[in-house]
Amino acid sequence: MTRRPRKRRSPAARSVPPPTRPQPPSSPPTADPPPADDSVPVLEVAAIERPSDPHVVERIRELESRIDRMIDAHARERESSHDAVAQPSRPEIPRAPSSTRPTPVPEPEGVFDTARELLSTDFYLRKWGKLGLRNRSEEVDEFGYDPVYELKVLPIFDFLYDRYFRVEVHGVENVPRDGRCLLVANHSGTLPLDGIMLRMAVRREHPAHREVRWLAEDVIFHFPFLGSFTNRMGAVRACQENAERLLAHEALVAVFPEGLKGIGKLFRDRYRLQRFGRGGFVKLGLRTSTPVVPVAIVGGEETNPMLTRIEYLTRALGIPYVPVTPTFPLLGPVGLLPAPTKWKIFFGEPIALDGYGPEAVEDEILVGRLTEQIRAEIQQKLDLAVRERRSVWFG
C-alpha cells in the first residue's frame, strides 16, 4: 500500500468512481492510446496510464463526459440565476437542454458583459478570496509565530525602535551565540512593548541575530486582537510547559518574572522590581540547565506612567484593572500612545545554572537564593542606569 492512501473506502468517493484509478494491465498496451484532449486534464492522465482494456477506456470516457455535462449544466444554471439578478429587464435567452449542447458558451465580451460581470456576487466573492489569500502565511510555527505577518507590521516597530524610543543596547554580546538561553528582564510600561523591543534589539544588534521568543502573561490572551496579535508576533503564553518546549528547541527565551505586577506598578514605584514570581524561571533554568542572562530595560516605565488603577467592576469583564495615566481615559484610546522616551537595554553576564545537580529544583532555599541574586543584579543595573540618566527623553 502507498504511504499516503487517499480516500480509502470513502462513501463519497464511491458515488463517483475515480476515473484515474490505475488498472492492472491484462494485455500489452494497445497500439492506439485514447487521443488526449487538451481541455480535459483528467483525460491526459488516463492516456498516460494507458489502460489497455478498451472497456475501461470506454467507461472512463463515459464518466468524464458525464462530469463535463454536470459542470456545464451547473455553470449555466448559476449564470442564468445571476442574469436574473443583474438584469431583470433583459429577455431571457432560451437555453437548449444540456444534452444537446456539448460545448460551453464562448466567453462574453463588451461593456454590457463587463457590467454584468461586475454586478455578479461571484465577482466580489472571488476578489474577497484573492484578498484574503494574498498575505496569507504558508505556515505558522507550532507556537503561532507568523513570519509573514511580522514582516507586514515590522515597519511600525522599526520606526518605534529607531526613531521613537531610539533604543540603545549595551552588552548584547553577553547573549550566547547559540544554544538555549533565558533572558530575564524587568517588566515595565502599561502597554508591554518591552518584549517586542527586546526581540528587536537582539535580532538587530546581536552578532548572530538571534530570534527571541518572549513569554507573555495569560491575561493578554483574554483580550480580542491583542492576544492573537502578540501571538503572531512571536509571544508565547507564560507557563512551564511552553518554556520547556521552547528551550528544548534551543531557543532564546525572554521572561518577565514580575509578570502582571511589573506592568501594573504605579509611576511612583518605577524601576523598583516586584517579587519575581515564585522563582519559576530559576527552576526552569535548573531543570533544563539553561544559562540566565539578566536584562535591565530603562525607559519603558515612563512611556505610560500609571497614576492609579481602577479595579472595581473590571474583574467581571476579565480585565485585571483599568490603568489611569495622565492621558489615558481622558483622551480616549489616543491616550494609550506611549510617550517618546529614550530606551536603554543592558545585558548582564550569563549566570550558569547547570552546576547544581538534578535535585536542586526541589531545594526551595537554593531556588529562592538564586532568584534573589538575579533580581538584585537587575535592580543594581537599573539603579545605576537611572542614576546616570540625565533626561527621560534624551538619555
Added chain:
Amino acid sequence: MGDYLRAPMSRPRNLARAEAKPRVVAVTGAAGFLGSNLIGSLEEDDRVGRIVAIESAPIANPGRKTRAYEVDLTEPTADGRVAEIFSAEHVDTVAHLAFLPAPTHAAAWAHELESVGTMHVTVAARHAQVRKLLLWSHTWLYGAHPSNPNFLTEKQPLRAPVREPFFADKIQAEEQARKLALRSPGAIVTILRTAPILGPTVQNTITKYLARKIVPTMMGFDPLVQLLHEIDAIAAFHLAVLRDVPGTFNIVGEGVLPLSTVIKLAGRIALPIPHPLAQSFAAVGWVAQLVEAPPSFLKYLRFLCVADGLKAREELGFVPTYTTREALLDFVSAQRLRDLKLLTEPRVDERKESVA
C-alpha cells in the same frame, strides 16, 4: 496506512503476544464513521480473526470476518446482552466507538448512549473478562482556555465545559473506562483522544462548520487549530487494536493553523462577531436549529486547545501521515465537489436522527 502498521514496533513483546492467535475484536457503534471504517480496515488484517459488530440497527453488507449483532446500548438490559455476546464470541478486544460525532438536541438520549452506554460496555467487558478496551475520546475535552499551554499533554485535567452534555458525557465515559482499569487489574484500557477529525468523507461538527458559505468567528480571536485526518484516526485505532499499550493518548495531526487560515483555505468567508454578543446569538441559533453547535463551543473559536501527540508517537508508535494542513486540504477538495453538487453529501446517520 498498511505500511506503518507493519513497520517495526517499538515493543516487540507486544507483537509476539499479538501474533500468538488471531484476535476477536468487537466494535460498538459499528455503523458510525470510525466504526465502519475500522471494521473495513480490520477485515484486511490477518492478525484479526473475527470482528463482532455491535450496532443498534442491522449492518448492511457485513464483511467476510464480521458478525453483526443488534444491540441498543441505551436499553437498561444492554449490559447483560453485550456480556453474552462477548463471552460467546470469545472477544479479546473491544473498540468502544458508539459516540456521537456532533452535539445533538436530544441531550437525554445522547447521555443514555454515551455515558450509560459506556457503563454497559465496561460492565460487560468486566464480566466477559475482555482483555482490552479501546475508547474513543476527544482532545476537546481538555477545554479551550487562555491559560492552556500551547501543547496539552495527557496529564492535563479535562476542563471542557461540563454544563455541555456533549463534553460531560464523554468525560464520564472516560471515567468509566478508567474505573474498569482500576477494578480489573488484568485489563488493558487504552483511551485515544483524537483531535477534531477532518477528511473527505467524515461528517462532524467541524465539517458542518466549514461547509457554511459564511463562517462565524469571534472578532479579534484567532486561535491555533489542530486537526486529524480521518485516515490517521482509523489507523490509530487499528494500531491500538494490534498493540497492547494501556493509557491515554492524544491522537493528533502535526502542525497547527490559525483559524483564519483554515477558513481562507476552505474558501469561506469569515464573519467576525463580537464575543459578548455571540453567546446569545449562538444560544438562539442552537435552539432554532440554525447553527451546528451550542454556545459552549464558542470558546473553541477564541482560545487554544491543541494537544501534544508525543506520547502516542513514543509509546503507541502512532505517526500521523497527514499534517493538519493536508487534512484540511483533503477535506476542502471533497467539499468543493460537494458545493458544486458533484458529490453527494456524506451519508448522514439517519437512524440516530430518527431515534432522537
